Amino acid sequence: MPTSQHIRRSWLYAAAIAASSLSMWTIPAAAADFPSKTITLITPTVPGGAMDAVARLVAQRLSPRLGQPVVIDNRPGVGGTLGVGQAVKAQPDGHTLVIAADSYLTVSPRLLKGGATQNFKDLVPVIELGAAPMVLVAHPSLKVSNMAEYVAKVRAQPGKIAYASAGLGSPHHLNMALLEQQLGLKQNHVPYKGGPQAFNDVLAGHSDLMFIVMSTAEPHIKSGALLPLGVSGAKRLPDFPSIPAISEEVPGYESEFWFAIFAPPGTPSAIAQRLNKDIAAVLAEPEVVKGMKSVGMSTVADTSSNALERKLRRDDEKMNKLIQSLGLKPE
Numbered sequence: 001m002p003t004s005q006h007i008r009r010s011w012l013y014a015a016a017i018a019a020s021s022l023s024m025w026t027i028p029a030a031a032a033d034f035p036s037k038t039i040t041l042i043t044p045t046v047p048g049g050a051m052d053a054v055a056r057l058v059a060q061r062l063s064p065r066l067g068q069p070v071v072i073d074n075r076p077g078v079g080g081t082l083g084v085g086q087a088v089k090a091q092p093d094g095h096t097l098v099i100a101a102d103s104y105l106t107v108s109p110r111l112l113k114g115g116a117t118q119n120f121k122d123l124v125p126v127i128e129l130g131a132a133p134m135v136l137v138a139h140p141s142l143k144v145s146n147m148a149e150y151v152a153k154v155r156a157q158p159g160k161i162a163y164a165s166a167g168l169g170s171p172h173h174l175n176m177a178l179l180e181q182q183l184g185l186k187q188n189h190v191p192y193k194g195g196p197q198a199f200n201d202v203l204a205g206h207s208d209l210m211f212i213v214m215s216t217a218e219p220h221i222k223s224g225a226l227l228p229l230g231v232s233g234a235k236r237l238p239d240f241p242s243i244p245a246i247s248e249e250v251p252g253y254e255s256e257f258w259f260a261i262f263a264p265p266g267t268p269s270a271i272a273q274r275l276n277k278d279i280a281a282v283l284a285e286p287e288v289v290k291g292m293k294s295v296g297m298s299t300v301a302d303t304s305s306n307a308l309e310r311k312l313r314r315d316d317e318k319m320n321k322l323i324q325s326l327g328l329k330p331e
Contacts (some may be wrong), residue, residue: 031270034094039063039070041261042090042098044083046076050215050295054129054259055099057291058282065278079112080104084120084262092266094275097126102258103171105312106319111169113330121316122265125308127276129283130297131258133233134175135243137217137226138209139202147230147249150209151183158186164198164207167191169328172198174319175211175232175255177326179246182253202226213257214240215296232256259297260308276305 039062043055052074059070075083080101087098105120136147142161144150154161165172168191180187190207192198199216201207203225211232220226230246231237232255247253261279263272280303282288292299300307 031268031274034271034274035066035068037068037095039066039068039094040073040096041070042073042075042083042087042096044075044077044080044098044100044104047074050213050297051099051101051259053295054292054297057288058099058129058261058279061282061285061288062278065281079108081108081112081120084123087262087264088120088123090264092124092264092268094263094267094271096264097275098123098262099129099259100262102260102312102315106316107169107174107323110320110323111328111330123262124265124267124269124272125305125312126261126263126272127279127283127303127305128258128260128300128308128311129279130292130299131233131256132213132296132298133231133237133245133256134171134211135214135217135221135231136175136179136209136211136229136246137202137221138229139205139207140224140227141205142208142227144229145227147244147246150229151185151249154185154187159188161209162188162190162207164190164192164202164210166195166198167193168331169323170195171255171257172211174322178255178322179250179253181322181325182250213296215294258300258311260312272305276303279303 041055041059043052045051052072055072059072063070075086081104084098084100084104087096090096109120138144138150144153163176165176167173172195173189173191176189179185192201195212198207198210199212202210203220209229214231214237217226217228221228228243230244230249231240232246232253234245234247234254236243236245261275263275283299283303289299
């Protein structure tokens with residue numbers, strides 16, 4: 001006759017089996033029911049900027065495909081880490097997503113006190129939305145017309161040529177630091193409190209040059225107010241074929257910023273793949289391609305989540321090495 005201890009052990013074993021079976025079925029069931037309510041897309045920037053425009057463009061066309069509203073939740077602040085941090089803590093059921101720039105994940109956590117780099121790495125990659133190189137522009141007073149002349153002038157006058165940036169650790173700064181590192185150049189870095197102020201001073205000739213997004217630089221290049229020396233991507237831009245890629249003069253140089261969508265840690269792969277499929281279809285729509293182009297972004301050839309994961313790991317390693325070599329510390 002079984003003792004009470006045997007009965008208790010049998011009950012616990014049965015309960016464990018039941019719990020295990022339940023957990024095995026919970027995730028597939030959740031994936032099958034997805035989406036069951038409004039999708040929130042956290043956007044870690046203020047309304048009106050390029051990232052916000054891309055987020056709203058995607059959200060508007062994603063909603064009919066998912067059969068649920070997709071709403072934008074702007075959470076600016078702390079170098080993008082405030083909004084990303086909210087996504088890290090959200091329920092992993094696919095109903096909360098975050099759009100992030102590469103620097104929010106690879107730079108900000110390293111240069112801001114209390115940055116949760118590891119937690120951000122736990123985000124589930126969904127899809128890369130688009131990418132864009134920056135263009136290196138110079139004021140005419142610098143009297144250089146191409147990369148070769150510029151490099152020769154910097155080497156002839158080490159520490160004299162001044163380049164502007166939106167601040168220490170900004171994409172403008174790190175793009176130039178990467179170039180200096182690869183070529184062994186020495187210049188005078190002038191960090192500003194934001195990109196617009198830096199760009200205006202280059203336009204006025206107070207600083208010699210800077211990296212800037214093409215959508216901002218284009219009208220000034222066309223007017224002759226600024227001279228384009230090269231784009232930071234691996235190839236020339238189709239719409240600006242006369243501007244060489246910096247890599248043509250500096251083999252191996254490549255730097256671009258990108259936007260991507262991530263889900264909270266622990267989001268089931270079935271949900272992430274459903275989102276990837278539907279967002280990829282949205283990105284292929286002509287109006288979306290046109291809208292992305294209007295803010296200087298182009299869609300990418302490989303929209304798989306694996307491609308995004310590889311790109312994030314590559315850029316994370318590159319930025320980690322660059323930041324360490326520059327001796328930049330959290331502020």
